[in-house]
Amino acid sequence: MSNPLSFLLLGAAGFIAMAAFVIIRGFILKERIYKIGGLAFILMAAASASLSFAQPEAFIMPLVVSGGFFIAAALLVFANHSKFFEAGLREATAASTKTDFSKPLTFSDLFMWDGWFKIVKRWGVRKAWLLYVLFCSGAVSLLPLTLWIFNVGPIFLVTALAIVLLIGVVILSIPAFYLQVVRNLESSDDAGSSTPA
Secondary structure, eight states: OOTTTTTHHHHHHHHHHHHHHHHHHHHHHHHHHHHHHHHHHHHHHHHHHHHEEEEEEOOHHHHHHHHHHHHHHHHHHTTTTHHHHHHHHHHHHHHHHOOOOOOOOGGGGSSSSHHHHHHHHHHHHHHHHHHHHHHHHHTHHHHHHHHHHHHOHHHHHHHHHHEEEEEEEHHHHHHHHHHIHHHHHHHHHHHHHHHHO
């Protein structure tokens, strides 16, 4: 009998890919906290993979193991959440001092903090934040969209996954965008206006 939860293996692969990206970024930026974030993604991958092997007649043990990995990942992120924001703030602050506002906007700007600084300058905070939410929502929707296109997994689970991801993006994007983009831009503007001519 096929396992209706086998689609979680695709989620595990996605978490592994995110872990590799975050860990490599941690080495490049010399930010230890990004490596911890990579470990959290690995734990999430383990949670998804262990639950994917659950069968109706033997569901309890995989559920307990998966729950343990998930709780460990959640505790790891919760214990270090302030450090994640601080690291993102440092990265955005460094980018704000190097942003060339005279350059035209390109698609690659969506993937870099200095690009978002340019977008805020040209379109205003509200439009830029809306675009930021739409961009992040589109990115996290790739996983449930892929599952739906290839008909992998029960539709109610795929729908629930999409809803949870989208709610999480909207909630997290508010402090992230303000702290890492708006506040940095305001600080750079204040520094520029206070510089003697």
